[in-house]
Amino acid sequence: QQQVKQSPQSLIVQKGGISIINCAYENTAFDYFPWYQQFPGKGPALLIAIRPDVSEKKEGRFTISFNKSAKQFSLHIMDSQPGDSATYFCAASSYSGAGSYQLTFGKGTKLSVIP
């Protein structure tokens, strides 16, 4: 059961362009929405995250937009650079009991930024 749906599967963007990755969820128990970035041969690393009481969060060239009513959120990468080429995962966190939280990941988007 795919609880977090991510699109597109792959994305090619020209250097300087805007990269947009979208995610949708169904479970209203999710209460924290991080994005992870993974380079080849490395583990995923937290990039930016948002709580559902905020509609937008910006950190440098990276922005999360969150639409609670539509249960959708997206990552925008402004002025995309070749160094941004990586796989991006959206995720959603929920309380799983006994003080534990669990992350559910989307299937990932492979971003290629071409010069």
Place this chain on the structure above:
Amino acid sequence: DSGVTQTPKHLITATGQRVTLRCSPRSGDLSVYWYQQSLDQGLQFLIQYYNGEERAKGNILERFSAQQFPDLHSELNLSSLELGDSALYFCASSVFGRNTGELFFGEGSRLTVL
């Protein structure tokens, strides 16, 4: 460097065999998570431990088991291996009890079953 250490980085074995993957969490993190990453399934949550106790279970097969030891390192045991078990296995650790959504991942163990 996330501070999470996984060994081995690469492992090649045959069907039917058993392997053990090892993970040392970040200093101070009591919670350890195991994830399986394959091309078509993305990151699949397997199991979570907190301070030696199992706390949550995901899509973990019965042929797989894990434990967390008193020194907080964790091991994932995979037995009766099948071709379909070939994947990247990630360990992650976190500050327990805080929903920051932040997991610190190791660099993974790539398992190839021939």
